[in-house]
Amino acid sequence: MRLARLLACPAGVSLTYFALAAASVTFARFTGGVAMVWIASAMLAGRLLHLPEHRWTPWLVGSAVASALATGLWGFGWAAAVPLAVINIFEAASAAVIWRRITKAFWPYETLEWVASFYIGIVLTVPLLSGAAGAFTAWVIYDQPVIDNFTRWIIGHSLGLLACLPVFHFIYGRLGRGRSFLPPREMLPQATLIVGAFVLVTVTVFALDMRALLVFPLIYLVVCAATQPSAILTLLPVLLMLIGGVMTFSGRGPIAAMDWSMGDRLQFFQLYVAVTVLTALPLQCERAKRVLELRRMKARIAELESQRPAA
Known part of the structure:
Protein backbone atom coordinates (compact mmCIF):
# COMPACT_ATOMS: atom_id res chain seq x y z
CA MET A 1 0.00 0.00 0.00
CA ARG A 2 1.83 3.07 -1.29
CA LEU A 3 0.19 5.63 1.02
CA ALA A 4 1.02 3.58 4.11
CA ARG A 5 4.70 3.34 3.21
CA LEU A 6 4.78 7.04 2.35
CA LEU A 7 3.45 7.94 5.79
CA ALA A 8 6.05 5.70 7.44
CA CYS A 9 9.07 6.89 5.40
CA PRO A 10 11.44 9.59 6.79
CA ALA A 11 9.73 12.37 4.83
CA GLY A 12 6.25 11.32 5.97
CA VAL A 13 7.27 11.03 9.61
CA SER A 14 9.13 14.37 9.48
CA LEU A 15 6.09 16.14 8.03
CA THR A 16 3.87 14.57 10.69
CA TYR A 17 6.34 15.60 13.38
CA PHE A 18 6.37 19.16 12.03
CA ALA A 19 2.56 19.33 12.02
CA LEU A 20 2.28 18.03 15.59
CA ALA A 21 5.11 20.20 16.90
CA ALA A 22 3.82 23.31 15.13
CA ALA A 23 0.33 22.77 16.53
CA SER A 24 1.74 22.35 20.05
CA VAL A 25 3.93 25.45 20.04
CA THR A 26 1.23 27.53 18.34
CA PHE A 27 -1.82 26.60 20.42
CA ALA A 28 -0.42 25.14 23.67
CA ARG A 29 2.05 27.82 24.86
CA PHE A 30 -0.53 29.62 26.98
CA THR A 31 1.98 31.24 29.35
CA GLY A 32 4.73 32.02 26.85
CA GLY A 33 6.87 29.14 28.09
CA VAL A 34 7.18 25.58 26.81
CA ALA A 35 4.20 23.85 25.21
CA MET A 36 1.77 22.36 27.71
CA VAL A 37 0.70 19.60 25.28
CA TRP A 38 3.25 17.52 23.35
CA ILE A 39 2.52 14.48 21.15
CA ALA A 40 5.36 14.64 18.60
CA SER A 41 7.82 12.60 20.69
CA ALA A 42 5.31 9.76 21.04
CA MET A 43 4.77 9.77 17.27
CA LEU A 44 8.49 9.59 16.45
CA ALA A 45 9.17 6.96 19.11
CA GLY A 46 6.28 4.88 17.75
CA ARG A 47 7.95 4.84 14.33
CA LEU A 48 11.45 4.12 15.65
CA LEU A 49 10.18 1.05 17.49
CA HIS A 50 9.70 -0.73 14.17
CA LEU A 51 13.14 0.07 12.76
CA PRO A 52 16.59 -1.38 13.48
CA GLU A 53 18.57 1.16 15.50
CA HIS A 54 21.28 1.49 12.84
CA ARG A 55 18.60 2.80 10.43
CA TRP A 56 17.26 5.52 12.71
CA THR A 57 19.37 8.38 11.35
CA PRO A 58 17.10 9.62 8.49
CA TRP A 59 14.06 9.69 10.77
CA LEU A 60 15.97 11.40 13.59
CA VAL A 61 17.56 14.04 11.35
CA GLY A 62 14.31 14.80 9.52
CA SER A 63 12.36 15.14 12.76
CA ALA A 64 15.09 17.29 14.30
CA VAL A 65 14.85 19.69 11.36
CA ALA A 66 11.05 19.69 11.71
CA SER A 67 11.32 20.43 15.44
CA ALA A 68 13.77 23.28 14.88
CA LEU A 69 11.56 24.83 12.20
CA ALA A 70 8.46 24.65 14.40
CA THR A 71 10.29 26.21 17.35
CA GLY A 72 11.93 28.89 15.21
CA LEU A 73 8.77 29.90 13.36
CA TRP A 74 6.12 29.67 16.07
CA GLY A 75 7.82 28.79 19.35
CA PHE A 76 10.66 30.29 21.37
CA GLY A 77 12.53 31.50 18.31
CA TRP A 78 15.65 30.52 16.40
CA ALA A 79 18.08 30.92 19.30
CA ALA A 80 16.56 27.93 21.12
CA ALA A 81 15.47 25.99 18.03
CA VAL A 82 18.48 23.68 17.71
CA PRO A 83 19.01 22.92 21.45
CA LEU A 84 15.32 22.14 21.97
CA ALA A 85 15.27 20.02 18.80
CA VAL A 86 18.15 17.94 20.15
CA ILE A 87 16.35 17.50 23.47
CA ASN A 88 13.09 16.51 21.80
CA ILE A 89 14.78 13.96 19.54
CA PHE A 90 16.72 12.56 22.50
CA GLU A 91 13.42 12.13 24.32
CA ALA A 92 11.82 10.18 21.47
CA ALA A 93 14.88 8.00 20.87
CA SER A 94 15.22 7.25 24.60
CA ALA A 95 11.58 6.22 24.82
CA ALA A 96 12.04 3.87 21.86
CA VAL A 97 15.21 2.33 23.32
CA ILE A 98 13.59 1.74 26.72
CA TRP A 99 10.49 0.22 25.08
CA ARG A 100 12.70 -2.23 23.22
CA ARG A 101 14.68 -3.17 26.32
CA ILE A 102 11.64 -3.80 28.51
CA THR A 103 9.89 -5.70 25.72
CA LYS A 104 12.92 -7.95 25.30
CA ALA A 105 13.07 -8.52 29.06
CA PHE A 106 9.40 -9.00 29.92
CA TRP A 107 7.16 -9.51 26.88
CA PRO A 108 4.91 -11.49 26.54
CA TYR A 109 4.98 -13.55 29.72
CA GLU A 110 5.46 -10.80 32.33
CA THR A 111 3.02 -8.14 31.16
CA LEU A 112 2.60 -6.47 34.57
CA GLU A 113 6.36 -5.99 34.83
CA TRP A 114 6.35 -4.57 31.30
CA VAL A 115 3.58 -2.11 32.14
CA ALA A 116 5.33 -0.99 35.35
CA SER A 117 8.59 -0.50 33.45
CA PHE A 118 6.76 1.48 30.77
CA TYR A 119 5.29 3.81 33.39
CA ILE A 120 8.54 4.29 35.32
CA GLY A 121 11.07 4.27 32.49
CA ILE A 122 9.25 6.01 29.63
CA VAL A 123 6.43 8.02 31.21
CA LEU A 124 8.38 9.27 34.25
CA THR A 125 12.16 9.09 33.81
CA VAL A 126 12.48 10.25 30.19
CA PRO A 127 10.33 13.42 30.63
CA LEU A 128 12.19 14.23 33.86
CA LEU A 129 15.53 14.23 32.02
CA SER A 130 14.30 16.04 28.92
CA GLY A 131 12.30 18.48 31.05
CA ALA A 132 15.35 19.43 33.10
CA ALA A 133 17.34 20.05 29.92
CA GLY A 134 14.51 21.97 28.23
CA ALA A 135 13.79 24.19 31.23
CA PHE A 136 17.50 24.92 31.65
CA THR A 137 17.78 25.85 27.97
CA ALA A 138 14.81 28.23 28.20
CA TRP A 139 16.32 29.81 31.33
CA VAL A 140 19.78 30.30 29.82
CA ILE A 141 18.60 31.75 26.50
CA TYR A 142 15.43 33.64 27.45
CA ASP A 143 15.60 33.89 31.26
CA GLN A 144 12.39 31.87 31.53
CA PRO A 145 11.38 30.54 34.99
CA VAL A 146 12.94 27.11 35.46
CA ILE A 147 10.40 25.52 37.80
CA ASP A 148 7.35 26.61 35.80
CA ASN A 149 8.74 25.35 32.49
CA PHE A 150 10.03 22.17 34.12
CA THR A 151 6.57 21.41 35.53
CA ARG A 152 4.75 22.16 32.27
CA TRP A 153 7.23 20.14 30.22
CA ILE A 154 6.96 17.08 32.47
CA ILE A 155 3.17 17.11 32.46
CA GLY A 156 2.79 17.72 28.71
CA HIS A 157 5.47 15.30 27.55
CA SER A 158 4.76 12.60 30.13
CA LEU A 159 1.04 12.52 29.41
CA GLY A 160 1.72 12.65 25.67
CA LEU A 161 3.94 9.56 25.86
CA LEU A 162 1.51 7.71 28.11
CA ALA A 163 -1.58 8.43 26.04
CA CYS A 164 -0.16 8.29 22.52
CA LEU A 165 2.91 6.03 22.35
CA PRO A 166 0.92 2.75 22.45
CA VAL A 167 -1.36 4.16 19.75
CA PHE A 168 1.48 5.19 17.45
CA HIS A 169 3.26 1.89 18.10
CA PHE A 170 0.29 0.05 16.65
CA ILE A 171 -0.23 2.51 13.79
CA TYR A 172 3.37 2.42 12.56
CA GLY A 173 3.54 -1.31 13.09
CA ARG A 174 0.92 -1.55 10.34
CA LEU A 175 2.09 1.34 8.14
CA GLY A 176 5.70 0.14 8.18
CA ARG A 177 4.56 -3.12 6.59
CA GLY A 178 2.51 -1.31 3.97
CA ARG A 179 -0.82 -2.10 5.66
CA SER A 180 -3.63 0.13 6.83
CA PHE A 181 -4.05 0.57 10.58
Whole structure:
Protein backbone atom coordinates (compact mmCIF):
# COMPACT_ATOMS: atom_id res chain seq x y z
CA MET A 1 0.00 0.00 0.00
CA ARG A 2 1.83 3.07 -1.29
CA LEU A 3 0.19 5.63 1.02
CA ALA A 4 1.02 3.58 4.11
CA ARG A 5 4.70 3.34 3.21
CA LEU A 6 4.78 7.04 2.35
CA LEU A 7 3.45 7.94 5.79
CA ALA A 8 6.05 5.70 7.44
CA CYS A 9 9.07 6.89 5.40
CA PRO A 10 11.44 9.59 6.79
CA ALA A 11 9.73 12.37 4.83
CA GLY A 12 6.25 11.32 5.97
CA VAL A 13 7.27 11.03 9.61
CA SER A 14 9.13 14.37 9.48
CA LEU A 15 6.09 16.14 8.03
CA THR A 16 3.87 14.57 10.69
CA TYR A 17 6.34 15.60 13.38
CA PHE A 18 6.37 19.16 12.03
CA ALA A 19 2.56 19.33 12.02
CA LEU A 20 2.28 18.03 15.59
CA ALA A 21 5.11 20.20 16.90
CA ALA A 22 3.82 23.31 15.13
CA ALA A 23 0.33 22.77 16.53
CA SER A 24 1.74 22.35 20.05
CA VAL A 25 3.93 25.45 20.04
CA THR A 26 1.23 27.53 18.34
CA PHE A 27 -1.82 26.60 20.42
CA ALA A 28 -0.42 25.14 23.67
CA ARG A 29 2.05 27.82 24.86
CA PHE A 30 -0.53 29.62 26.98
CA THR A 31 1.98 31.24 29.35
CA GLY A 32 4.73 32.02 26.85
CA GLY A 33 6.87 29.14 28.09
CA VAL A 34 7.18 25.58 26.81
CA ALA A 35 4.20 23.85 25.21
CA MET A 36 1.77 22.36 27.71
CA VAL A 37 0.70 19.60 25.28
CA TRP A 38 3.25 17.52 23.35
CA ILE A 39 2.52 14.48 21.15
CA ALA A 40 5.36 14.64 18.60
CA SER A 41 7.82 12.60 20.69
CA ALA A 42 5.31 9.76 21.04
CA MET A 43 4.77 9.77 17.27
CA LEU A 44 8.49 9.59 16.45
CA ALA A 45 9.17 6.96 19.11
CA GLY A 46 6.28 4.88 17.75
CA ARG A 47 7.95 4.84 14.33
CA LEU A 48 11.45 4.12 15.65
CA LEU A 49 10.18 1.05 17.49
CA HIS A 50 9.70 -0.73 14.17
CA LEU A 51 13.14 0.07 12.76
CA PRO A 52 16.59 -1.38 13.48
CA GLU A 53 18.57 1.16 15.50
CA HIS A 54 21.28 1.49 12.84
CA ARG A 55 18.60 2.80 10.43
CA TRP A 56 17.26 5.52 12.71
CA THR A 57 19.37 8.38 11.35
CA PRO A 58 17.10 9.62 8.49
CA TRP A 59 14.06 9.69 10.77
CA LEU A 60 15.97 11.40 13.59
CA VAL A 61 17.56 14.04 11.35
CA GLY A 62 14.31 14.80 9.52
CA SER A 63 12.36 15.14 12.76
CA ALA A 64 15.09 17.29 14.30
CA VAL A 65 14.85 19.69 11.36
CA ALA A 66 11.05 19.69 11.71
CA SER A 67 11.32 20.43 15.44
CA ALA A 68 13.77 23.28 14.88
CA LEU A 69 11.56 24.83 12.20
CA ALA A 70 8.46 24.65 14.40
CA THR A 71 10.29 26.21 17.35
CA GLY A 72 11.93 28.89 15.21
CA LEU A 73 8.77 29.90 13.36
CA TRP A 74 6.12 29.67 16.07
CA GLY A 75 7.82 28.79 19.35
CA PHE A 76 10.66 30.29 21.37
CA GLY A 77 12.53 31.50 18.31
CA TRP A 78 15.65 30.52 16.40
CA ALA A 79 18.08 30.92 19.30
CA ALA A 80 16.56 27.93 21.12
CA ALA A 81 15.47 25.99 18.03
CA VAL A 82 18.48 23.68 17.71
CA PRO A 83 19.01 22.92 21.45
CA LEU A 84 15.32 22.14 21.97
CA ALA A 85 15.27 20.02 18.80
CA VAL A 86 18.15 17.94 20.15
CA ILE A 87 16.35 17.50 23.47
CA ASN A 88 13.09 16.51 21.80
CA ILE A 89 14.78 13.96 19.54
CA PHE A 90 16.72 12.56 22.50
CA GLU A 91 13.42 12.13 24.32
CA ALA A 92 11.82 10.18 21.47
CA ALA A 93 14.88 8.00 20.87
CA SER A 94 15.22 7.25 24.60
CA ALA A 95 11.58 6.22 24.82
CA ALA A 96 12.04 3.87 21.86
CA VAL A 97 15.21 2.33 23.32
CA ILE A 98 13.59 1.74 26.72
CA TRP A 99 10.49 0.22 25.08
CA ARG A 100 12.70 -2.23 23.22
CA ARG A 101 14.68 -3.17 26.32
CA ILE A 102 11.64 -3.80 28.51
CA THR A 103 9.89 -5.70 25.72
CA LYS A 104 12.92 -7.95 25.30
CA ALA A 105 13.07 -8.52 29.06
CA PHE A 106 9.40 -9.00 29.92
CA TRP A 107 7.16 -9.51 26.88
CA PRO A 108 4.91 -11.49 26.54
CA TYR A 109 4.98 -13.55 29.72
CA GLU A 110 5.46 -10.80 32.33
CA THR A 111 3.02 -8.14 31.16
CA LEU A 112 2.60 -6.47 34.57
CA GLU A 113 6.36 -5.99 34.83
CA TRP A 114 6.35 -4.57 31.30
CA VAL A 115 3.58 -2.11 32.14
CA ALA A 116 5.33 -0.99 35.35
CA SER A 117 8.59 -0.50 33.45
CA PHE A 118 6.76 1.48 30.77
CA TYR A 119 5.29 3.81 33.39
CA ILE A 120 8.54 4.29 35.32
CA GLY A 121 11.07 4.27 32.49
CA ILE A 122 9.25 6.01 29.63
CA VAL A 123 6.43 8.02 31.21
CA LEU A 124 8.38 9.27 34.25
CA THR A 125 12.16 9.09 33.81
CA VAL A 126 12.48 10.25 30.19
CA PRO A 127 10.33 13.42 30.63
CA LEU A 128 12.19 14.23 33.86
CA LEU A 129 15.53 14.23 32.02
CA SER A 130 14.30 16.04 28.92
CA GLY A 131 12.30 18.48 31.05
CA ALA A 132 15.35 19.43 33.10
CA ALA A 133 17.34 20.05 29.92
CA GLY A 134 14.51 21.97 28.23
CA ALA A 135 13.79 24.19 31.23
CA PHE A 136 17.50 24.92 31.65
CA THR A 137 17.78 25.85 27.97
CA ALA A 138 14.81 28.23 28.20
CA TRP A 139 16.32 29.81 31.33
CA VAL A 140 19.78 30.30 29.82
CA ILE A 141 18.60 31.75 26.50
CA TYR A 142 15.43 33.64 27.45
CA ASP A 143 15.60 33.89 31.26
CA GLN A 144 12.39 31.87 31.53
CA PRO A 145 11.38 30.54 34.99
CA VAL A 146 12.94 27.11 35.46
CA ILE A 147 10.40 25.52 37.80
CA ASP A 148 7.35 26.61 35.80
CA ASN A 149 8.74 25.35 32.49
CA PHE A 150 10.03 22.17 34.12
CA THR A 151 6.57 21.41 35.53
CA ARG A 152 4.75 22.16 32.27
CA TRP A 153 7.23 20.14 30.22
CA ILE A 154 6.96 17.08 32.47
CA ILE A 155 3.17 17.11 32.46
CA GLY A 156 2.79 17.72 28.71
CA HIS A 157 5.47 15.30 27.55
CA SER A 158 4.76 12.60 30.13
CA LEU A 159 1.04 12.52 29.41
CA GLY A 160 1.72 12.65 25.67
CA LEU A 161 3.94 9.56 25.86
CA LEU A 162 1.51 7.71 28.11
CA ALA A 163 -1.58 8.43 26.04
CA CYS A 164 -0.16 8.29 22.52
CA LEU A 165 2.91 6.03 22.35
CA PRO A 166 0.92 2.75 22.45
CA VAL A 167 -1.36 4.16 19.75
CA PHE A 168 1.48 5.19 17.45
CA HIS A 169 3.26 1.89 18.10
CA PHE A 170 0.29 0.05 16.65
CA ILE A 171 -0.23 2.51 13.79
CA TYR A 172 3.37 2.42 12.56
CA GLY A 173 3.54 -1.31 13.09
CA ARG A 174 0.92 -1.55 10.34
CA LEU A 175 2.09 1.34 8.14
CA GLY A 176 5.70 0.14 8.18
CA ARG A 177 4.56 -3.12 6.59
CA GLY A 178 2.51 -1.31 3.97
CA ARG A 179 -0.82 -2.10 5.66
CA SER A 180 -3.63 0.13 6.83
CA PHE A 181 -4.05 0.57 10.58
CA LEU A 182 -7.83 0.55 10.14
CA PRO A 183 -9.76 -2.64 10.94
CA PRO A 184 -9.82 -5.23 8.12
CA ARG A 185 -12.89 -5.64 5.95
CA GLU A 186 -14.20 -8.72 7.73
CA MET A 187 -14.14 -6.75 11.00
CA LEU A 188 -15.97 -3.68 9.67
CA PRO A 189 -19.47 -4.49 11.04
CA GLN A 190 -18.07 -5.06 14.53
CA ALA A 191 -15.80 -2.01 14.28
CA THR A 192 -18.65 0.19 13.05
CA LEU A 193 -20.82 -0.81 15.99
CA ILE A 194 -18.08 -0.39 18.62
CA VAL A 195 -16.64 2.85 17.23
CA GLY A 196 -20.05 4.36 16.45
CA ALA A 197 -21.29 3.73 19.98
CA PHE A 198 -18.08 5.21 21.43
CA VAL A 199 -18.42 8.35 19.29
CA LEU A 200 -22.04 8.74 20.44
CA VAL A 201 -21.06 8.34 24.10
CA THR A 202 -18.11 10.73 23.83
CA VAL A 203 -20.02 13.45 21.97
CA THR A 204 -22.85 13.22 24.49
CA VAL A 205 -20.48 13.45 27.47
CA PHE A 206 -18.60 16.46 26.07
CA ALA A 207 -21.78 18.21 24.99
CA LEU A 208 -22.95 18.36 28.61
CA ASP A 209 -21.45 20.12 31.63
CA MET A 210 -21.74 17.18 34.03
CA ARG A 211 -18.24 16.11 35.09
CA ALA A 212 -19.45 12.81 36.53
CA LEU A 213 -20.25 11.66 32.98
CA LEU A 214 -16.52 11.63 32.13
CA VAL A 215 -16.36 8.16 33.64
CA PHE A 216 -18.42 6.63 30.82
CA PRO A 217 -15.84 6.92 27.97
CA LEU A 218 -13.24 5.57 30.40
CA ILE A 219 -15.37 2.54 31.33
CA TYR A 220 -16.25 1.94 27.67
CA LEU A 221 -12.58 1.92 26.65
CA VAL A 222 -11.58 -0.33 29.54
CA VAL A 223 -14.24 -2.90 28.61
CA CYS A 224 -13.09 -2.78 24.98
CA ALA A 225 -9.47 -3.29 26.09
CA ALA A 226 -10.48 -6.61 27.62
CA THR A 227 -12.66 -7.77 24.74
CA GLN A 228 -11.70 -6.11 21.43
CA PRO A 229 -8.67 -6.57 19.12
CA SER A 230 -6.05 -3.86 18.77
CA ALA A 231 -7.32 -2.79 15.34
CA ILE A 232 -10.52 -1.54 16.97
CA LEU A 233 -9.16 -0.51 20.36
CA THR A 234 -6.51 1.79 18.86
CA LEU A 235 -9.16 3.97 17.25
CA LEU A 236 -10.88 4.78 20.54
CA PRO A 237 -8.17 6.92 22.25
CA VAL A 238 -7.66 8.78 18.96
CA LEU A 239 -11.37 9.58 18.75
CA LEU A 240 -11.43 10.55 22.43
CA MET A 241 -8.56 13.00 21.89
CA LEU A 242 -10.08 14.46 18.74
CA ILE A 243 -13.65 14.82 19.95
CA GLY A 244 -12.90 15.77 23.55
CA GLY A 245 -9.95 17.99 22.66
CA VAL A 246 -11.80 19.99 20.02
CA MET A 247 -14.88 20.46 22.19
CA THR A 248 -12.82 21.42 25.23
CA PHE A 249 -10.74 23.89 23.22
CA SER A 250 -13.93 25.40 21.79
CA GLY A 251 -15.32 25.93 25.29
CA ARG A 252 -17.83 23.08 25.46
CA GLY A 253 -18.11 20.16 27.85
CA PRO A 254 -17.44 19.42 31.53
CA ILE A 255 -13.72 20.23 31.42
CA ALA A 256 -14.21 23.53 29.59
CA ALA A 257 -16.66 24.56 32.32
CA MET A 258 -13.94 24.39 34.98
CA ASP A 259 -12.88 27.72 36.45
CA TRP A 260 -9.30 27.33 35.25
CA SER A 261 -7.12 28.85 32.55
CA MET A 262 -7.29 27.28 29.09
CA GLY A 263 -3.83 25.76 29.51
CA ASP A 264 -4.77 24.07 32.77
CA ARG A 265 -8.02 22.80 31.26
CA LEU A 266 -6.23 21.25 28.29
CA GLN A 267 -3.65 19.65 30.54
CA PHE A 268 -6.46 18.25 32.68
CA PHE A 269 -8.05 16.85 29.53
CA GLN A 270 -4.69 15.34 28.57
CA LEU A 271 -4.49 13.84 32.06
CA TYR A 272 -7.99 12.41 31.60
CA VAL A 273 -7.00 10.73 28.33
CA ALA A 274 -3.76 9.45 29.89
CA VAL A 275 -5.61 7.95 32.87
CA THR A 276 -8.00 6.26 30.45
CA VAL A 277 -5.09 4.69 28.56
CA LEU A 278 -3.33 3.95 31.85
CA THR A 279 -6.37 1.97 32.99
CA ALA A 280 -6.88 0.12 29.72
CA LEU A 281 -3.24 -0.69 28.86
CA PRO A 282 -2.70 -3.53 31.39
CA LEU A 283 -5.90 -5.23 30.22
CA GLN A 284 -4.89 -4.95 26.57
CA CYS A 285 -1.40 -6.31 27.34
CA GLU A 286 -2.88 -9.26 29.22
CA ARG A 287 -5.29 -9.93 26.35
CA ALA A 288 -2.42 -9.81 23.83
CA LYS A 289 -0.47 -12.25 25.99
CA ARG A 290 -3.37 -14.70 26.06
CA VAL A 291 -3.88 -14.45 22.30
CA LEU A 292 -0.19 -15.26 21.73
CA GLU A 293 -0.34 -18.19 24.14
CA LEU A 294 -3.49 -19.53 22.42
CA ARG A 295 -1.81 -19.32 19.01
CA ARG A 296 1.25 -21.19 20.28
CA MET A 297 -0.94 -23.80 21.89
CA LYS A 298 -2.86 -24.35 18.64
CA ALA A 299 0.40 -24.54 16.68
CA ARG A 300 1.77 -27.09 19.16
CA ILE A 301 -1.40 -29.19 18.97
CA ALA A 302 -1.26 -29.11 15.17
CA GLU A 303 2.40 -30.18 15.29
CA LEU A 304 1.61 -33.09 17.60
CA GLU A 305 -1.33 -34.13 15.43
CA SER A 306 0.93 -34.17 12.36
CA GLN A 307 3.46 -36.40 14.16
CA ARG A 308 0.87 -38.91 15.33
CA PRO A 309 1.33 -42.22 13.50
CA ALA A 310 -1.50 -43.26 11.25
CA ALA A 311 -3.81 -45.92 12.70
